[in-house]
Amino acid sequence: MNKPFYINLQEHFITVSIGVALYPEHGRQIDSLNIHAEQALAEAKQLGGNTIRLYSHKASPLLNSSINLDRDLRQAIKNKELIVYYQPKISLTSKKVYGFEALIRWNHPVRGLIAPDTFLPFAEESSLISEIGYFVLLETCKQIKSWINHGFPDISVSVNIVAQQIHRGRLLTDLKEALELYNIDGHHLELEITESSLIDHSKNVEKLLEQIKKENISISLDDFGTGYSSLAYLTRYPFDTLKIDRAFVNKIGDHKDEAIITAMIAMGKAMGMNIVAEGVETIEQVNFLKHQGCDILQGFYFSKPLNALESTEFLKQHKLIAV
Incomplete structure (x- = not known):
C-alpha cells in the first residue's frame, strides 16, 4: 500500500489506518463497539496514519478532547442542540437579497455556541456527518417554506x-x-460542493450531479481556486455557480490577486455561470467585485450569519440594498 500510483501522470499515495474494538471487552452493544472502534481509528490517524490501534479504556491524552466532542455531538443530534444560521447573499443586479447560505452551529449546553470548524472535522470522520447533513437539509427547506409564507417566494439557499x-448513495x-x-x-x-469533495472523478459522481440538476437544484463549485484541479472540474461537472474563495477576496488591493479574481470572473462568465464572492468585508472589495462583473456578494460587510428569526427580519428590513 505504500507504493505510489498515478492518475493523469500525477503521483498519489494511500495509507491505511485501522481502529479495533473487541467484543465483549470494549462493549456488548453494536453502537458502543462502533464508537470505540472510531475512537481507536481517530487515534491511529492522529498518530500519523498507516498504523493500527486497539481501543483502550484509558484513552490517550491526544484524544481526550475529541472523544468528549464525539460523545457530545452524538447527544447533540438527539437533543436538538444543532442550529442552522443563514448568511445573506446580495445580488448586485437587483440590489436585493438573492438568498442565503445555510451554516450549521452547535449550541452546546456547557461550551455555548460552537462554530462548525470545531466539530465538523470529527463528524466527517464518522457516520455523523450524514445525519448532520440531512438535518441541515430539512431545517433549510423548513425555513424556505417559512420565508415563502412570509411573502418572499424567490429566495434561494445554498447548503x-x-x-x-x-459517495454514500443517499444524497438524491x-x-x-x-x-x-x-x-x-x-x-x-x-x-x-468543494473541489476536495470531487477528487474521485468517477462517472457515478457525474451521473449523480446530473440527476440532482434534473430536480431543478443548482450546483455551485465552492472555494474555487484553492484546489489543484479547478479548471478540470469546471468542464467536467454541471456547475451553475462559481464561488470565489475568501482567501482571494481578502487580498483585493494586491495587483496580482486582483488579476486572478478578474480572470476567474471572466472565465465563469464565459461558461455561463453565476459568480459569487464570499468573505466580503469592505467597501473597497464591494466596489472592485462590482466593477469586475461579479453577480452576488456575501460577507460581514452586509451581515453576519443570522438565526431563523433574524434572517426573516433582515429580509423585511432590506428590500433594497445600497451597493
Missing part, C-alpha cells in the same frame, strides 16, 4: 455538501424527501 454525502433521496416534506420546488436549493 454545503461534503464527500461522504456524495435525501434531497427529494426534504423538498417533498415541505412542498417546495428544487430551484430554491443550491448545493455548494
